[in-house]
Structure formats: structure tokens, C-alpha cells
Amino acid sequence: MGSAVENSSVEGPAVEHGKHRKTLGALVVVLAAYGIGLLLGLPQNATELVTHAHTEHHAEPHTEAHTSEAATPSTAGHDSHAGHDSHADHAAAGEPHAAAEAHASEATAPPYWTVTPFVLLLGAIAIFPLLPATEHWWESNLSRFQVSAVLAVVTLGYYAFLHSAPVDAHWPAHQTVTASDGAVQTGFVGAILGNALLSEFVPFIVLLFSLYTIAGGIRIEGDLQANPLTNASFMAVGGLLASFVGTTGAAMLLIRPLLETNKERRYVSHTVVFFIFIVCNCGGCLLPIGDPPLFLGYLAGVDFTWTLRLWEEWMFVNGLLLLTYCMADQFFFYPRESIRDIKRDITQTRRLQISGLALNGPLLLGVVLAVGLLDPKKALPGTDWHAWMYLREVVQLLLVAVALWLGNPRVRSANGFNFHAIVEVAALFFGIFICMQPALQILAEQGKILAESLSPAGFFWATGSLSAFLDNAPTYLVFFKAAQVPGVVSATGGVPEMVLRGIALGAVFMGAMTYIGNGPNFMVKAIAEKSGVKMPSFFGYMAYSCAILLPILLLTQWRYLSSL
Secondary structure, eight states, rough: OOHHHHHHTTHHHHHHHHHHHHHHHHHHHHHHHHHHHHHHHHHHHHHHHHHHHHHHHSSOOHHHHHHHHHGGGGTTTSSOOOHHHHHHHHHHTTHHHHHHHHHHTTOOOOGGGGHHHHHHHHHHHGGGSSSTTTGGGGHHHHHHHHHHHHHHHHHHHHHHTTSSEEEESSSOEEEEEEEOSSSHHHHHHHHIHHHHIIIIHHHHHHHHHHHHHHHTTTTEEOOOOOOOHHHHHHHHHHHHHHHHHHHHHHHHHHHHHHHHHHTSSSSSSHHEEEEHTTTTGGGGGGTTTTHHHHHHHHHTTTTTTTGGGGGGHHHHHHHHHHHHHHHIIIIIGGGGGGGHHHHHHSSOOOEEEESSHHHHHHHHHHHHHHHHOOOOEEEEEEEOOEEEETTTHHHHHHHHHHHHHHHHHHHHHHHHHHHHHHHHHHHHEEEEEEEEHHHHHHHHHHHHHHHOOOOOOEEEEHHHHHHHHHOOHHHHHHHHHHHOOOTTTOOOOOOHHHHHHHHHHHHHHHHTTTSSHHHHHHHHHHHHHHHHOOOOHHHHHHIIIIIIIIIHHHHHHHHHHHTT
16 A cells, blocks of 8 residues: 555656646636726626525515525525515405416426436436446546536526426525526526525535545645554544535645555555544534535524534534544454564654644634635625625635745645546536435425424434435535525524534535535545545445444434434
């Protein structure tokens, strides 16, 4: 395994710096394009649309909003604000024609069979790496993107030619798109692309890319003794960092030194799996920056510090995971290591040294501040100014450019840093975000009905089980909207606090159930495999999560949610 790590940097810092220059050039082009957009007033106009819609939504009286939901229950799960209320008022006033028009303009979810492309994409991710005929072909990110794009086109084809009911569009602000007279429903396709890519994928991948790239310029170098306590310490530190620099940032900081520490050991994959459980997921529930679903909750009105109230659940779950890891490694995996490998591990140790932190540490903090402050829906604290559309993402990319421009290429070369892992995530999630739109619309339509019958524990399992396969960020948002009481402004965004606990904990913790539940899961898997670790297959990983994580989550529900 050691040779694989060493060979990753054989090209040397000069070659790596040349590759990063191309990325830097692309970033300059993006930043320049945004500057031109500012001159044309495009981001500013988009922000005005967002703030206008957001202000109208929060200005609605609670009783009126309640009447609207009673009149149109099938749309309550959507992000449907202004527009539906007026229809409900006319209906209540005894205008049947207006009520009929309101019903006709309601967004209706597609039939269940439209989730087939999404299921096929999940099947490809799970099965192609296992088949001899596709195993090596699937290793290419181009191959992954081809499958992802083809299935995305199939989904878009349904909306272009077969769908006829109105569609809720969420970018740049909420609107309902109705069918046109043409044979091709370009409006539906545009709405789905806006929802999937412009509203969800772009902020998602820019945040992951920024944390991944900046953290890649920090090297924690050393080779400690790879015993259970050492590995558990890596995970404990990562679980704490995850809430403050994001699960992606913490994972990128610590996965390489963890792999380097364990390079003399034969049994390493279980350590990486527990690392994914803790650092890539369960450790990130204390702040909105920690995990993408909590970030979406913050954007939807939850106070930035509300998630700190989840500290008991955070300690409970991560503590049990660390204890389980220590016991499994101490009594099962570590005794199976050869005497020769144990001796090498004990004798070939080096103390930890950190490089690249002086530059990239503040840049990581800058990403956190950009995410927390530059939300177009919310005024900058102490001012009436709302950030321009995508300014948050542009600032993150600017920080990435600074990291690549001023950073030491030798540090990245020593890390074996490349963009393969983040490109893999982008290639797959491009298709996932498009293909899962029918599933999200079906869930949104049925969400309110489902929400009325769910306890906080029910929200925990409903949100969590779907988060494992639909990606936890948009799934969180669907259940959040389903449980939200319109017109109510509170620290929890209008959602009853214990219900929000169930939604938040389910989305964060159960994002660890599969490789696709959360973006960093795939990146850590890819980095480990590039370092020579044979990671479990899609189903093999689920065997770990069902056997280890699921019982802990059952205990969590019993301890914190069952009595409510």
C-alpha cells in the first residue's frame, strides 16, 4: 500500500503546479464572467426576485397561509408561497371558477415509473464496479459521466414530451410553470434544470470543491503507530472539526494522514468505513456549515446556532461509533495483522507535522463565513444589503484561486492531491440531482399527508431512510417544507422543534448509510482506493452500515425521540 501513496506524487511539484495553473485559469474565466454579469445587472436582478418572494412569504398572515394549505393540501409540501394563497382566498370567498383555476395551476408530481432512471443510476453505481465486464470501464470518470448524463437526458425527455401538469420552479425564485401549446415543453425542462442544477447542484458542488481544494493544500504529515486508539483519535478530532469546517473539509484534512499512518497494516478498509461514518457524516451536526442538509435548513430560516442544541445526540452517536470501532479493531482486526507488519508499524513512526495551514486555514474560515453570511435571502448582519445571486459561490471560488496561486505546490504534491475524487462526485451527482427530481416531486406532493401522521421519531426514520439514497440535502428540505407552519417565524424556521430534531438528525446521521448519502463519502472512498485500500462495494458498505450504524440509530431514537 505504501508504494501506491508514494507513486501518487512521482510527477513532482512542477508538473502538479502546471495542472493547477489550468484550474486557476478556468477559475479566472468564471470570475471574469461573473464580473460581466454584475455590469449587466443579472445577479442583482436575480437577488431582487429572491428577496421579493421571500419577503412576501414571511409577510403572509398565519391564518391566510393556513387557509391556503387547507384548500390545496397536495401542494403544501412544495416551496409554494405567493400565488397559491390568493387562489385559496378566492375559493373561500365563493368563486368556484377561481378555485378551479387554482386547482389547474397546482403542480402535480409525475407518475411513479419516472423514478426508473434514478433507480438505474443507483444500480449502475452499485453493480458496475462488481462486474468483470464493466469494472475497469467504470473507473473512468468519463464513463461515469456518460451513464449519468444519458439517464439525466431520459428524465428530461419525460418532462419535454410526456409531462403535462404544472411544475414548481425554485430558481431564481418560486414560480409555477404551466404547459405550453408546443410539442416540446421547454418550460418544464428549464424548470427541472433550474431546480436540479442552478438551485441545488451548483451551490452543492462549489462548496465541496472549495473545501476539497483548499484542504488539499494543508498537509498533516507523519506516521503514528496505527493501533485502535490512534485511529480512533483521528476520527474523534475529525468528528469535532466536521461541524466547524464542514464534513468535506475535515475529511480532506485527515483522510491522508490516517491512510499514511495505516500504510503498514493489511486491514484498513474498516477504518475508512468508520471514518466515513463519523467524519463525513455524524460529526457534522453542530453547525449549518457542518453538513449540506443543515446548510439548506439555515437558508430556509433556521437560526445559525440552533444546531448546537444537538450536542447530546452528537456525543451519543459519535461516542458509540468510536467505542464500537475500538472494540472491533482491538479484538478482531488488529490481532489478524501479521507480526512483521506490526513490527514495521511500531518501528517506522514519525511525529506529526503540519504545513500549509498558515495560508489555507484562514481560507477555510473564509469559506465558512461566505456560506454563513452571503445568503441572497438574508440581509448581511447589521445592514439592509442582500448578497447578489451566486456571490457566495464566487467568493468561495476566489478563495480557491488564492489557495492555488499562493499555495506551495510541494505540499499538494506530497499529499498526492488531484481533482479525480471531486470530479467523480461531480460526474455522478450531476445525474443524481436531475434524475431524482421526479422522486423529490412525488415525495413533496405526498409529504404533507405523510407529515400529518409522523411523530418526531417518524420524521427521523422517514427523512433518514430516504436521505441514504436520494442525497440527504434535498431530502431534508422536502421534509422541512412539509413540516413547516406557514407564516411562523422562529429559531427553527417555523418547524416544531422536536420535529426539526428528527429531520436534522435523520438527514445527517443516515447520510452515512450508503456511499451516495453525502458527497464526502464518495470522495473519501476514491482517495482510499487511489492509495491502495480495497474498499467495500456499494452493498458491502451497506452491510457495514446496517450491522453497525443502524443499531446505534435505533438506540438514538429510543433515547432522544421515542418519548416525544
